[in-house]
Amino acid sequence: MITILLGVGCSSFLPGGTSKNTIKPIEDGLVVESIVQIQDDHRSIFAALPPPRSPQGVVLFDAGDSADESNPILAFLTENELTTADVSHIFLTHEHQSHTEGVALFPDAEVLALSEAAPEIIQQGGRVDTLLEAGEKMEVGPHTVEIFSMPGHCDGNSSFLFNQTLMMGDAAVAYMDDTIEPMEGNATSIQSLSSLSDTFSQRTHDVEVILFSHSGPIYGVDALIEYSSQP
Numbered sequence: 001m002i003t004i005l006l007g008v009g010c011s012s013f014l015p016g017g018t019s020k021n022t023i024k025p026i027e028d029g030l031v032v033e034s035i036v037q038i039q040d041d042h043r044s045i046f047a048a049l050p051p052p053r054s055p056q057g058v059v060l061f062d063a064g065d066s067a068d069e070s071n072p073i074l075a076f077l078t079e080n081e082l083t084t085a086d087v088s089h090i091f092l093t094h095e096h097q098s099h100t101e102g103v104a105l106f107p108d109a110e111v112l113a114l115s116e117a118a119p120e121i122i123q124q125g126g127r128v129d130t131l132l133e134a135g136e137k138m139e140v141g142p143h144t145v146e147i148f149s150m151p152g153h154c155d156g157n158s159s160f161l162f163n164q165t166l167m168m169g170d171a172a173v174a175y176m177d178d179t180i181e182p183m184e185g186n187a188t189s190i191q192s193l194s195s196l197s198d199t200f201s202q203r204t205h206d207v208e209v210i211l212f213s214h215s216g217p218i219y220g221v222d223a224l225i226e227y228s229s230q231p
């Protein structure tokens with residue numbers, strides 16, 4: 001498949017740590033399309049605020065590394081005159097505990113994760129209420145969410161298209177020159193990102209912005225499309 005060939009091609013210049021450029025720093029408090037980036041150490045939690053007067057709760061993407069007062073979601077909720085009970089859904093991008101520990105702060109929220117990620121999350125003492133499958137599209141109140149399997153960073157890794165925001169999670173990071181690379185240079189990660197790139201090259205109007213757990217954002221979809229057309 002062309003995806004695989006392109007992926008192998010990408011690996012030849014993948015830096016594996018010594019980047020050709022600098023990773024875009026996380027912008028703590030960045031607001032894009034009613035989604036707020038909340039820095040949690042070197043990673044991020046994203047909180048989608050409901051539309052005004054909507055009965056929909058706050059939707060979180062990942063929940064952070066801690067289930068105590070050090071979790072930055074709590075201060076964020078307080079600043080917005082919200083409580084933990086206002087969080088209705090938590091989409092987990094993958095099974096790493098640094099992204100899932102905070103779920104315990106939200107006993108009433110529905111926790112959703114890819115079926116490949118759930119066993120390990122549960123084994124770690126975490127919780128998953130709803131299993132997601134690759135390719136699934138769902139409605140969460142006024143929002144639409146589409147699920148993409150992105151193995152490589154770990155087996156249960158996923159990305160989400162939330163309305164017109166692509167939540168990349170740990171599948172990739174953005175660089176200062178507005179290029180996108182997988183978090184790791186392994187062949188599976190490269191293939192996942194190439195495949196996503198190919199998908200959105202056919203759907204250029206579906207993505208307004210791309211958000212990453214471990215970096216700042218990229219606006220528009222061009223950088224993602226260009227990933228799989230690199231030499």
Ligand SMILES: [Zn+2]
Binds near residue numbers: 096099153
């Ligand atoms: Zn991770």
Ligand SMILES: [Zn+2]
Binds near residue numbers: 043096099213214
């Ligand atoms: Zn991470």
